[in-house]
Amino acid sequence: MHTKTLKVMVISIIIMLTIQGTVAASGPFGPPQPVSRPAGGLHTGFGYWLQEDKLKNSNEEYISRQQQIYSEMGYGFQKNWDLYARVGLSGLKLFDAFSPTTTATTTSKNDFSENWKFFTTLGAKGFYPVHPAFGIGAFVQGSYYFSDFTDNTTGTRNGAPFTIELGLKNLWDVSAGIGFQATIPWGINLYVGPYIYYTETKVSPSANITGLALTAGETTLKNNTVFGGFAGIDAPLSRGFRLQIEGKYADRLSGGAAITYSY
Protein backbone atom coordinates (compact mmCIF):
# COMPACT_ATOMS: atom_id res chain seq x y z
CA MET A 1 0.00 0.00 0.00
CA HIS A 2 2.81 2.40 0.89
CA THR A 3 4.43 1.84 -2.48
CA LYS A 4 1.18 2.77 -4.19
CA THR A 5 0.86 5.85 -2.04
CA LEU A 6 4.37 6.97 -2.80
CA LYS A 7 3.74 6.50 -6.50
CA VAL A 8 0.70 8.75 -6.33
CA MET A 9 2.66 11.37 -4.44
CA VAL A 10 5.59 11.33 -6.81
CA ILE A 11 3.30 11.60 -9.82
CA SER A 12 1.44 14.48 -8.22
CA ILE A 13 4.67 16.35 -7.52
CA ILE A 14 5.81 15.86 -11.10
CA ILE A 15 2.47 17.13 -12.41
CA MET A 16 2.66 20.19 -10.23
CA LEU A 17 6.23 21.06 -11.04
CA THR A 18 5.62 20.79 -14.76
CA ILE A 19 2.63 23.13 -14.65
CA GLN A 20 3.75 26.68 -15.40
CA GLY A 21 2.64 29.26 -12.86
CA THR A 22 3.60 32.73 -11.78
CA VAL A 23 2.35 33.16 -8.28
CA ALA A 24 1.85 31.39 -4.99
CA ALA A 25 -1.29 31.82 -2.94
CA SER A 26 -1.32 33.57 0.39
CA GLY A 27 -0.94 31.44 3.52
CA PRO A 28 -0.65 27.71 3.97
CA PHE A 29 -3.38 25.28 3.03
CA GLY A 30 -2.55 22.71 5.70
CA PRO A 31 -3.02 18.97 5.47
CA PRO A 32 -6.10 17.84 3.55
CA GLN A 33 -7.41 16.02 6.58
CA PRO A 34 -8.51 18.30 9.41
CA VAL A 35 -6.16 18.31 12.37
CA SER A 36 -9.02 18.05 14.85
CA ARG A 37 -9.37 14.99 17.04
CA PRO A 38 -11.11 11.90 15.61
CA ALA A 39 -14.46 12.86 17.10
CA GLY A 40 -14.07 16.36 15.74
CA GLY A 41 -13.69 19.60 17.63
CA LEU A 42 -11.84 22.83 17.86
CA HIS A 43 -8.24 23.43 16.90
CA THR A 44 -6.07 26.50 17.10
CA GLY A 45 -2.72 27.38 15.65
CA PHE A 46 -0.03 29.98 15.38
CA GLY A 47 2.21 30.29 12.37
CA TYR A 48 4.59 32.20 10.18
CA TRP A 49 4.43 32.38 6.42
CA LEU A 50 6.85 33.90 3.91
CA GLN A 51 5.08 34.60 0.67
CA GLU A 52 6.58 35.60 -2.65
CA ASP A 53 4.45 36.44 -5.66
CA LYS A 54 4.89 37.94 -9.06
CA LEU A 55 2.24 40.60 -9.67
CA LYS A 56 1.71 42.36 -12.95
CA ASN A 57 -0.47 44.88 -14.72
CA SER A 58 -0.72 45.32 -18.44
CA ASN A 59 2.78 46.79 -18.71
CA GLU A 60 5.00 45.88 -15.83
CA GLU A 61 5.82 42.93 -13.61
CA TYR A 62 6.82 43.18 -9.96
CA ILE A 63 7.95 40.73 -7.34
CA SER A 64 6.15 40.98 -4.02
CA ARG A 65 7.19 39.55 -0.68
CA GLN A 66 4.98 39.20 2.36
CA GLN A 67 5.90 38.09 5.84
CA GLN A 68 2.89 37.01 7.84
CA ILE A 69 2.29 35.94 11.39
CA TYR A 70 -1.13 34.64 12.15
CA SER A 71 -3.36 32.92 14.63
CA GLU A 72 -5.71 30.24 13.39
CA MET A 73 -8.87 28.70 14.75
CA GLY A 74 -10.87 25.97 13.10
CA TYR A 75 -13.55 23.45 13.77
CA GLY A 76 -13.36 19.95 12.36
CA PHE A 77 -16.29 17.63 11.92
CA GLN A 78 -15.11 14.07 12.55
CA LYS A 79 -11.85 14.70 10.69
CA ASN A 80 -13.68 14.87 7.37
CA TRP A 81 -14.79 18.49 7.20
CA ASP A 82 -13.13 21.58 8.53
CA LEU A 83 -13.91 25.27 8.68
CA TYR A 84 -11.11 27.59 9.71
CA ALA A 85 -10.25 31.24 10.08
CA ARG A 86 -6.99 33.09 10.49
CA VAL A 87 -6.23 36.56 11.70
CA GLY A 88 -2.76 37.95 11.34
CA LEU A 89 -0.37 40.74 10.58
CA SER A 90 1.49 41.06 7.35
CA GLY A 91 4.15 43.22 5.82
CA LEU A 92 4.37 43.80 2.10
CA LYS A 93 7.34 44.65 -0.06
CA LEU A 94 6.98 45.36 -3.77
CA PHE A 95 10.37 45.31 -5.37
CA ASP A 96 11.27 48.07 -7.83
CA ALA A 97 7.93 49.82 -7.42
CA PHE A 98 9.76 53.16 -7.21
CA SER A 99 12.53 52.32 -9.69
CA PRO A 100 12.81 55.04 -12.36
CA THR A 101 12.44 53.99 -15.96
CA THR A 102 14.23 57.06 -17.30
CA THR A 103 17.53 58.66 -16.39
CA ALA A 104 15.87 62.03 -15.90
CA THR A 105 14.08 60.70 -12.84
CA THR A 106 15.76 59.72 -9.60
CA THR A 107 14.25 58.35 -6.39
CA SER A 108 15.59 57.91 -2.86
CA LYS A 109 14.61 54.25 -2.83
CA ASN A 110 13.46 51.60 -5.24
CA ASP A 111 11.20 49.32 -3.22
CA PHE A 112 7.73 49.85 -1.80
CA SER A 113 7.48 48.57 1.76
CA GLU A 114 5.06 48.67 4.67
CA ASN A 115 4.56 46.46 7.71
CA TRP A 116 1.95 45.28 10.20
CA LYS A 117 -1.34 45.33 8.39
CA PHE A 118 -4.22 43.15 9.53
CA PHE A 119 -5.54 40.44 7.32
CA THR A 120 -7.98 37.62 7.73
CA THR A 121 -8.35 34.30 5.97
CA LEU A 122 -11.38 32.06 5.82
CA GLY A 123 -11.30 28.54 4.50
CA ALA A 124 -13.03 25.20 4.30
CA LYS A 125 -11.80 21.75 3.46
CA GLY A 126 -13.21 18.28 3.01
CA PHE A 127 -11.41 14.96 3.16
CA TYR A 128 -12.22 11.51 1.84
CA PRO A 129 -10.18 8.66 3.34
CA VAL A 130 -9.54 6.18 0.56
CA HIS A 131 -7.52 4.01 2.89
CA PRO A 132 -6.49 4.33 6.54
CA ALA A 133 -3.14 5.59 5.33
CA PHE A 134 -4.20 7.57 2.31
CA GLY A 135 -6.88 10.05 1.40
CA ILE A 136 -7.87 12.85 -0.91
CA GLY A 137 -9.13 16.24 0.07
CA ALA A 138 -10.26 19.51 -1.44
CA PHE A 139 -10.17 23.02 -0.06
CA VAL A 140 -11.03 26.62 -0.78
CA GLN A 141 -9.72 29.63 1.10
CA GLY A 142 -9.61 33.37 0.67
CA SER A 143 -7.78 36.24 2.32
CA TYR A 144 -8.57 39.91 2.64
CA TYR A 145 -6.45 42.77 3.96
CA PHE A 146 -8.42 45.21 6.07
CA SER A 147 -5.93 48.04 5.66
CA ASP A 148 -4.24 49.53 2.66
CA PHE A 149 -0.49 49.37 2.28
CA THR A 150 1.07 52.79 1.66
CA ASP A 151 4.61 54.01 1.19
CA ASN A 152 6.22 57.13 -0.20
CA THR A 153 9.49 58.25 -1.63
CA THR A 154 11.19 61.44 -2.64
CA GLY A 155 13.12 62.12 -5.80
CA THR A 156 13.82 64.52 -8.61
CA ARG A 157 12.43 64.86 -12.11
CA ASN A 158 14.63 66.98 -14.39
CA GLY A 159 16.13 68.46 -11.23
CA ALA A 160 12.78 69.35 -9.67
CA PRO A 161 12.11 67.61 -6.35
CA PHE A 162 8.95 65.63 -5.77
CA THR A 163 7.33 63.42 -3.16
CA ILE A 164 5.11 60.59 -4.27
CA GLU A 165 2.90 58.30 -2.22
CA LEU A 166 1.76 54.95 -3.48
CA GLY A 167 -1.14 52.97 -2.07
CA LEU A 168 -1.91 49.30 -2.56
CA LYS A 169 -5.59 48.95 -1.77
CA ASN A 170 -8.04 46.10 -1.32
CA LEU A 171 -5.53 43.29 -1.55
CA TRP A 172 -7.33 39.96 -1.63
CA ASP A 173 -6.84 36.47 -2.91
CA VAL A 174 -8.74 33.24 -3.27
CA SER A 175 -7.36 29.74 -3.71
CA ALA A 176 -8.80 26.29 -4.30
CA GLY A 177 -7.15 22.96 -4.77
CA ILE A 178 -6.99 19.29 -4.03
CA GLY A 179 -4.55 17.47 -1.82
CA PHE A 180 -3.33 13.93 -1.46
CA GLN A 181 -2.36 12.82 1.99
CA ALA A 182 -0.38 9.81 3.13
CA THR A 183 0.08 8.82 6.74
CA ILE A 184 3.41 7.25 7.54
CA PRO A 185 4.54 5.76 10.87
CA TRP A 186 4.60 7.91 14.00
CA GLY A 187 1.39 9.58 12.87
CA ILE A 188 3.17 11.84 10.41
CA ASN A 189 1.11 13.09 7.49
CA LEU A 190 2.70 13.96 4.18
CA TYR A 191 0.59 15.90 1.72
CA VAL A 192 0.89 17.32 -1.72
CA GLY A 193 -1.41 18.75 -4.33
CA PRO A 194 -2.14 21.30 -7.03
CA TYR A 195 -4.13 24.48 -6.62
CA ILE A 196 -5.52 27.40 -8.55
CA TYR A 197 -5.24 30.94 -7.35
CA TYR A 198 -6.27 34.51 -8.01
CA THR A 199 -5.19 37.73 -6.34
CA GLU A 200 -5.43 41.40 -7.06
CA THR A 201 -4.76 44.81 -5.57
CA LYS A 202 -5.47 48.33 -6.74
CA VAL A 203 -2.51 50.66 -7.09
CA SER A 204 -3.30 54.26 -6.30
CA PRO A 205 -0.58 56.94 -6.73
CA SER A 206 -0.85 60.42 -5.24
CA ALA A 207 0.50 62.01 -8.43
CA ASN A 208 1.69 61.13 -11.90
CA ILE A 209 5.47 61.27 -12.14
CA THR A 210 6.93 60.66 -15.55
CA GLY A 211 9.54 57.95 -15.30
CA LEU A 212 7.79 56.04 -12.49
CA ALA A 213 5.70 53.35 -14.12
CA LEU A 214 3.29 52.70 -11.24
CA THR A 215 2.38 56.40 -10.88
CA ALA A 216 0.90 56.71 -14.33
CA GLY A 217 -2.59 56.34 -12.89
CA GLU A 218 -4.75 53.91 -11.00
CA THR A 219 -4.05 50.37 -12.09
CA THR A 220 -4.67 46.82 -10.94
CA LEU A 221 -1.96 44.32 -10.16
CA LYS A 222 -2.93 40.68 -10.39
CA ASN A 223 -1.40 37.29 -10.92
CA ASN A 224 -1.08 36.07 -14.46
CA THR A 225 -1.05 32.30 -14.26
CA VAL A 226 -3.32 30.53 -11.87
CA PHE A 227 -1.72 27.14 -11.26
CA GLY A 228 0.62 26.16 -8.47
CA GLY A 229 1.56 23.25 -6.27
CA PHE A 230 2.04 22.69 -2.58
CA ALA A 231 3.52 20.05 -0.33
CA GLY A 232 3.90 19.74 3.38
CA ILE A 233 4.35 17.66 6.46
CA ASP A 234 2.13 17.51 9.51
CA ALA A 235 3.76 15.80 12.46
CA PRO A 236 2.54 15.20 15.99
CA LEU A 237 4.59 16.75 18.75
CA SER A 238 3.28 16.00 22.20
CA ARG A 239 0.35 16.85 24.44
CA GLY A 240 -1.99 17.53 21.53
CA PHE A 241 0.33 19.85 19.60
CA ARG A 242 1.23 19.30 15.95
CA LEU A 243 3.82 20.88 13.72
CA GLN A 244 3.04 21.82 10.13
CA ILE A 245 5.70 22.75 7.62
CA GLU A 246 4.53 23.62 4.14
CA GLY A 247 5.96 24.95 0.94
CA LYS A 248 4.39 26.18 -2.27
CA TYR A 249 5.87 26.68 -5.63
CA ALA A 250 4.53 28.38 -8.67
CA ASP A 251 6.68 31.10 -10.12
CA ARG A 252 8.40 31.67 -6.82
CA LEU A 253 8.83 29.62 -3.68
CA SER A 254 6.90 30.37 -0.52
CA GLY A 255 6.78 28.54 2.76
CA GLY A 256 6.09 28.59 6.42
CA ALA A 257 5.43 26.66 9.58
CA ALA A 258 2.71 26.50 12.18
CA ILE A 259 2.09 24.78 15.46
CA THR A 260 -1.48 23.69 16.02
CA TYR A 261 -3.31 22.42 19.06
CA SER A 262 -6.39 20.24 18.91
CA TYR A 263 -8.97 20.41 21.70
Add this chain to the structure above:
Amino acid sequence: MPQKAVPSIKSYLFGVTLFCVVLAAGCAHKPSVVSDPASSAAAPPAQQVMAAPKAEPSPPPSPEVSVKAVSGNLDDYQDIEDPDKGKEVEKVTIADPLEPFNRAMFQFNDKLYFWFLKPVAQGYSKVVPEPARVGVSNFYTNLSFPIRFVNSLLQANFAGAASELGRFIINTVWGIGGLLDPAASKEIDLKKQPADFGQTLGIYGVGQGFYIHWPILGPSSPRDTVGIVGDIFLYPSIYLGPWEVWAGARVYERFNYTSLRIGDYESLKEAAIDPYVAVRDAYVQYRLNMIKHKGGPPPPGVKGLLENN
Protein backbone atom coordinates in the same frame (compact mmCIF):
# COMPACT_ATOMS: atom_id res chain seq x y z
CA MET B 1 4.23 68.15 26.02
CA PRO B 2 4.46 64.41 25.62
CA GLN B 3 1.70 62.38 27.18
CA LYS B 4 2.62 60.40 30.26
CA ALA B 5 2.73 56.70 29.60
CA VAL B 6 1.63 55.71 33.11
CA PRO B 7 -0.79 57.67 35.23
CA SER B 8 0.43 58.94 38.57
CA ILE B 9 -0.18 57.19 41.88
CA LYS B 10 -2.58 59.95 42.84
CA SER B 11 -4.72 59.26 39.84
CA TYR B 12 -4.67 55.55 40.66
CA LEU B 13 -5.85 56.16 44.18
CA PHE B 14 -8.51 58.54 42.99
CA GLY B 15 -9.65 56.07 40.39
CA VAL B 16 -9.69 53.19 42.82
CA THR B 17 -11.61 55.14 45.41
CA LEU B 18 -14.19 56.40 42.96
CA PHE B 19 -14.46 53.00 41.36
CA CYS B 20 -15.16 51.38 44.68
CA VAL B 21 -17.76 53.90 45.69
CA VAL B 22 -19.65 54.13 42.45
CA LEU B 23 -19.86 50.64 41.16
CA ALA B 24 -20.10 47.19 42.53
CA ALA B 25 -16.86 45.81 41.37
CA GLY B 26 -16.93 43.24 44.08
CA CYS B 27 -19.64 41.25 45.66
CA ALA B 28 -20.70 40.45 49.12
CA HIS B 29 -18.81 37.23 49.19
CA LYS B 30 -15.69 37.63 47.14
CA PRO B 31 -12.64 39.82 47.71
CA SER B 32 -11.22 41.67 44.79
CA VAL B 33 -7.77 42.76 43.75
CA VAL B 34 -9.17 46.26 43.64
CA SER B 35 -8.96 47.93 46.98
CA ASP B 36 -9.12 51.24 48.70
CA PRO B 37 -5.64 52.01 49.95
CA ALA B 38 -6.87 55.01 51.90
CA SER B 39 -9.19 52.83 53.91
CA SER B 40 -6.44 50.35 54.44
CA ALA B 41 -4.13 52.99 55.82
CA ALA B 42 -6.79 54.18 58.21
CA ALA B 43 -7.34 50.76 59.68
CA PRO B 44 -6.01 50.05 63.17
CA PRO B 45 -2.73 48.14 63.43
CA ALA B 46 -2.81 44.41 63.14
CA GLN B 47 -3.13 42.72 66.48
CA GLN B 48 -2.20 39.11 66.03
CA VAL B 49 -2.48 36.06 63.93
CA MET B 50 -3.18 32.73 65.50
CA ALA B 51 -2.28 29.53 63.81
CA ALA B 52 -1.63 27.67 66.96
CA PRO B 53 -1.46 23.91 67.45
CA LYS B 54 -4.37 22.31 69.23
CA ALA B 55 -2.37 21.71 72.34
CA GLU B 56 -1.87 25.41 72.95
CA PRO B 57 -4.22 27.26 75.29
CA SER B 58 -7.45 28.47 73.77
CA PRO B 59 -7.65 32.16 72.96
CA PRO B 60 -10.11 34.35 74.80
CA PRO B 61 -13.62 34.00 73.40
CA SER B 62 -13.98 37.61 72.31
CA PRO B 63 -13.03 39.42 70.16
CA GLU B 64 -10.87 36.55 68.96
CA VAL B 65 -12.87 33.83 67.32
CA SER B 66 -12.05 30.18 66.98
CA VAL B 67 -12.63 28.96 63.48
CA LYS B 68 -11.97 25.28 63.75
CA ALA B 69 -10.62 22.97 66.37
CA VAL B 70 -11.13 19.44 65.22
CA SER B 71 -8.97 16.50 65.88
CA GLY B 72 -9.22 12.80 66.38
CA ASN B 73 -9.43 9.59 64.46
CA LEU B 74 -13.16 9.02 64.59
CA ASP B 75 -16.08 11.01 63.30
CA ASP B 76 -18.94 12.37 65.38
CA TYR B 77 -20.59 8.96 65.53
CA GLN B 78 -17.31 7.33 66.54
CA ASP B 79 -17.70 4.65 63.95
CA ILE B 80 -15.82 5.76 60.86
CA GLU B 81 -12.12 6.15 60.78
CA ASP B 82 -10.95 9.65 60.03
CA PRO B 83 -8.92 9.77 56.80
CA ASP B 84 -6.75 12.44 58.39
CA LYS B 85 -5.74 10.03 61.14
CA GLY B 86 -2.45 11.04 62.65
CA LYS B 87 -2.42 14.47 61.06
CA GLU B 88 -2.10 17.42 63.33
CA VAL B 89 -5.06 19.72 62.88
CA GLU B 90 -4.43 23.36 63.61
CA LYS B 91 -6.72 25.80 65.25
CA VAL B 92 -7.21 28.88 63.14
CA THR B 93 -8.15 32.06 64.85
CA ILE B 94 -8.43 35.69 63.92
CA ALA B 95 -9.12 38.75 65.95
CA ASP B 96 -12.28 40.59 65.11
CA PRO B 97 -12.20 43.85 67.08
CA LEU B 98 -14.22 45.62 64.39
CA GLU B 99 -17.07 43.13 64.48
CA PRO B 100 -19.88 45.71 64.68
CA PHE B 101 -18.45 47.59 61.70
CA ASN B 102 -17.72 44.38 59.86
CA ARG B 103 -21.24 43.06 60.38
CA ALA B 104 -22.65 46.32 59.08
CA MET B 105 -20.46 46.10 56.01
CA PHE B 106 -21.42 42.47 55.57
CA GLN B 107 -25.06 43.47 55.56
CA PHE B 108 -24.30 46.24 53.09
CA ASN B 109 -22.51 43.87 50.76
CA ASP B 110 -25.25 41.29 51.18
CA LYS B 111 -27.87 43.77 50.04
CA LEU B 112 -25.61 45.02 47.29
CA TYR B 113 -25.31 41.47 46.02
CA PHE B 114 -28.99 40.58 46.16
CA TRP B 115 -30.34 43.93 45.02
CA PHE B 116 -27.86 44.92 42.36
CA LEU B 117 -25.07 42.53 41.44
CA LYS B 118 -27.10 39.36 41.23
CA PRO B 119 -29.98 40.77 39.15
CA VAL B 120 -27.56 42.36 36.71
CA ALA B 121 -25.52 39.17 36.50
CA GLN B 122 -28.66 37.13 35.95
CA GLY B 123 -29.76 39.43 33.15
CA TYR B 124 -26.30 39.24 31.65
CA SER B 125 -26.34 35.46 31.79
CA LYS B 126 -29.67 35.40 29.95
CA VAL B 127 -28.16 37.36 27.09
CA VAL B 128 -24.68 35.86 26.92
CA PRO B 129 -24.38 32.07 26.65
CA GLU B 130 -22.26 30.26 29.19
CA PRO B 131 -19.40 29.25 26.85
CA ALA B 132 -18.89 32.92 25.99
CA ARG B 133 -18.91 33.88 29.67
CA VAL B 134 -16.41 31.13 30.43
CA GLY B 135 -14.26 32.51 27.61
CA VAL B 136 -14.40 35.99 29.12
CA SER B 137 -13.49 34.55 32.50
CA ASN B 138 -10.55 32.72 30.94
CA PHE B 139 -9.43 35.93 29.26
CA TYR B 140 -9.37 37.87 32.52
CA THR B 141 -7.62 35.02 34.28
CA ASN B 142 -4.97 35.04 31.58
CA LEU B 143 -4.69 38.81 31.88
CA SER B 144 -3.89 38.57 35.58
CA PHE B 145 -0.93 36.30 34.85
CA PRO B 146 1.65 38.87 36.06
CA ILE B 147 0.20 38.81 39.58
CA ARG B 148 0.53 35.06 39.86
CA PHE B 149 3.87 34.92 38.06
CA VAL B 150 5.63 37.64 40.04
CA ASN B 151 4.30 36.42 43.35
CA SER B 152 5.29 32.85 42.58
CA LEU B 153 8.81 34.16 41.99
CA LEU B 154 8.73 36.21 45.19
CA GLN B 155 7.69 33.07 47.05
CA ALA B 156 10.61 31.17 45.50
CA ASN B 157 8.03 28.89 43.91
CA PHE B 158 9.98 28.60 40.67
CA ALA B 159 8.08 25.57 39.44
CA GLY B 160 4.88 27.50 39.92
CA ALA B 161 6.27 30.52 38.11
CA ALA B 162 7.34 28.32 35.21
CA SER B 163 3.89 26.75 35.15
CA GLU B 164 2.28 30.18 35.06
CA LEU B 165 4.58 31.32 32.26
CA GLY B 166 3.77 28.20 30.28
CA ARG B 167 0.06 28.67 30.86
CA PHE B 168 0.24 32.27 29.71
CA ILE B 169 2.12 31.48 26.51
CA ILE B 170 -0.02 28.48 25.59
CA ASN B 171 -3.31 30.16 26.39
CA THR B 172 -2.37 33.38 24.64
CA VAL B 173 -1.06 31.75 21.47
CA TRP B 174 -3.23 28.65 21.15
CA GLY B 175 -6.08 29.78 23.33
CA ILE B 176 -7.05 32.73 21.10
CA GLY B 177 -5.64 35.41 23.35
CA GLY B 178 -6.66 33.59 26.51
CA LEU B 179 -10.32 33.01 25.67
CA LEU B 180 -9.67 29.29 25.78
CA ASP B 181 -7.67 27.40 28.36
CA PRO B 182 -5.81 24.59 26.59
CA ALA B 183 -3.12 24.67 29.29
CA ALA B 184 -5.62 23.16 31.72
CA SER B 185 -6.35 20.21 29.44
CA LYS B 186 -5.58 16.71 30.61
CA GLU B 187 -2.61 16.42 28.27
CA ILE B 188 -0.90 19.69 29.14
CA ASP B 189 -2.13 19.97 32.72
CA LEU B 190 -0.46 23.20 33.78
CA LYS B 191 -2.23 24.31 36.90
CA LYS B 192 -3.00 27.88 37.78
CA GLN B 193 -0.99 29.11 40.77
CA PRO B 194 -3.21 30.89 43.26
CA ALA B 195 -0.54 33.42 44.21
CA ASP B 196 -1.03 37.02 45.25
CA PHE B 197 0.90 39.64 47.17
CA GLY B 198 -1.03 39.11 50.40
CA GLN B 199 -0.06 35.46 50.26
CA THR B 200 3.54 36.43 49.61
CA LEU B 201 3.56 38.68 52.66
CA GLY B 202 2.11 35.83 54.70
CA ILE B 203 4.78 33.43 53.52
CA TYR B 204 7.42 35.94 54.61
CA GLY B 205 5.90 35.95 58.08
CA VAL B 206 3.64 38.95 58.01
CA GLY B 207 0.59 38.18 60.10
CA GLN B 208 -2.85 38.79 58.73
CA GLY B 209 -3.87 40.82 61.78
CA PHE B 210 -7.53 41.30 62.47
CA TYR B 211 -10.49 40.60 60.29
CA ILE B 212 -11.97 43.43 58.30
CA HIS B 213 -14.91 43.31 55.94
CA TRP B 214 -14.62 46.06 53.38
CA PRO B 215 -17.66 47.51 51.70
CA ILE B 216 -17.89 46.21 48.15
CA LEU B 217 -14.60 44.34 48.38
CA GLY B 218 -15.66 41.88 51.05
CA PRO B 219 -13.57 39.93 53.56
CA SER B 220 -9.97 40.94 54.08
CA SER B 221 -7.30 41.76 56.61
CA PRO B 222 -4.76 44.57 56.86
CA ARG B 223 -2.11 42.33 55.34
CA ASP B 224 -4.29 41.23 52.46
CA THR B 225 -5.48 44.79 51.90
CA VAL B 226 -1.87 45.89 51.46
CA GLY B 227 -1.45 42.89 49.19
CA ILE B 228 -4.37 43.98 47.07
CA VAL B 229 -2.74 47.36 46.53
CA GLY B 230 0.46 45.62 45.45
CA ASP B 231 -1.45 43.40 43.06
CA ILE B 232 -3.12 46.39 41.43
CA PHE B 233 0.18 47.49 39.95
CA LEU B 234 0.70 44.06 38.41
CA TYR B 235 -2.69 44.01 36.76
CA PRO B 236 -2.21 45.01 33.12
CA SER B 237 -5.57 46.65 32.55
CA ILE B 238 -4.69 49.58 34.84
CA TYR B 239 -2.19 50.63 32.21
CA LEU B 240 -4.89 50.79 29.54
CA GLY B 241 -5.23 54.53 29.86
CA PRO B 242 -7.90 56.54 31.63
CA TRP B 243 -9.03 55.00 34.90
CA GLU B 244 -12.57 54.74 33.56
CA VAL B 245 -11.40 52.15 31.06
CA TRP B 246 -9.83 49.75 33.50
CA ALA B 247 -12.50 50.39 36.09
CA GLY B 248 -15.09 49.45 33.51
CA ALA B 249 -13.07 46.40 32.60
CA ARG B 250 -12.96 45.36 36.24
CA VAL B 251 -16.66 45.89 36.75
CA TYR B 252 -17.46 43.85 33.69
CA GLU B 253 -15.10 41.14 34.90
CA ARG B 254 -16.93 41.02 38.21
CA PHE B 255 -20.36 40.80 36.64
CA ASN B 256 -19.14 38.04 34.37
CA TYR B 257 -17.55 36.20 37.29
CA THR B 258 -20.72 36.49 39.35
CA SER B 259 -22.88 35.25 36.48
CA LEU B 260 -20.91 31.99 36.53
CA ARG B 261 -21.28 31.52 40.29
CA ILE B 262 -24.82 32.51 41.11
CA GLY B 263 -25.95 30.25 43.91
CA ASP B 264 -22.61 29.74 45.64
CA TYR B 265 -23.09 32.53 48.09
CA GLU B 266 -26.74 31.65 48.59
CA SER B 267 -25.78 28.07 49.48
CA LEU B 268 -23.22 29.22 51.99
CA LYS B 269 -25.65 31.64 53.50
CA GLU B 270 -28.46 29.10 53.77
CA ALA B 271 -26.23 26.49 55.35
CA ALA B 272 -24.82 28.83 57.96
CA ILE B 273 -26.37 29.67 61.29
CA ASP B 274 -24.53 32.98 61.18
CA PRO B 275 -23.55 33.83 57.57
CA TYR B 276 -21.17 36.54 58.73
CA VAL B 277 -19.21 34.06 60.81
CA ALA B 278 -19.33 31.49 58.03
CA VAL B 279 -17.87 33.91 55.50
CA ARG B 280 -15.24 35.11 57.93
CA ASP B 281 -14.20 31.59 58.87
CA ALA B 282 -14.12 30.47 55.27
CA TYR B 283 -11.97 33.44 54.35
CA VAL B 284 -9.51 32.91 57.18
CA GLN B 285 -9.18 29.23 56.42
CA TYR B 286 -8.80 29.88 52.74
CA ARG B 287 -6.02 32.40 53.22
CA LEU B 288 -4.22 30.26 55.77
CA ASN B 289 -4.39 27.30 53.44
CA MET B 290 -3.00 29.36 50.58
CA ILE B 291 -0.03 30.38 52.72
CA LYS B 292 0.58 26.90 54.04
CA HIS B 293 0.31 25.25 50.66
CA LYS B 294 1.83 27.75 48.29
CA GLY B 295 1.47 26.55 44.75
CA GLY B 296 -1.03 23.94 45.83
CA PRO B 297 -4.72 23.87 45.16
CA PRO B 298 -6.90 26.00 47.39
CA PRO B 299 -9.27 24.14 49.68
CA PRO B 300 -12.39 22.89 47.98
CA GLY B 301 -15.65 24.59 48.70
CA VAL B 302 -14.42 28.09 49.36
CA LYS B 303 -12.24 28.39 46.28
CA GLY B 304 -14.97 29.75 44.08
CA LEU B 305 -16.15 32.14 46.71
CA LEU B 306 -12.90 33.62 47.79
CA GLU B 307 -10.19 33.33 45.20
CA ASN B 308 -8.81 36.57 43.92
CA ASN B 309 -7.22 35.86 40.60
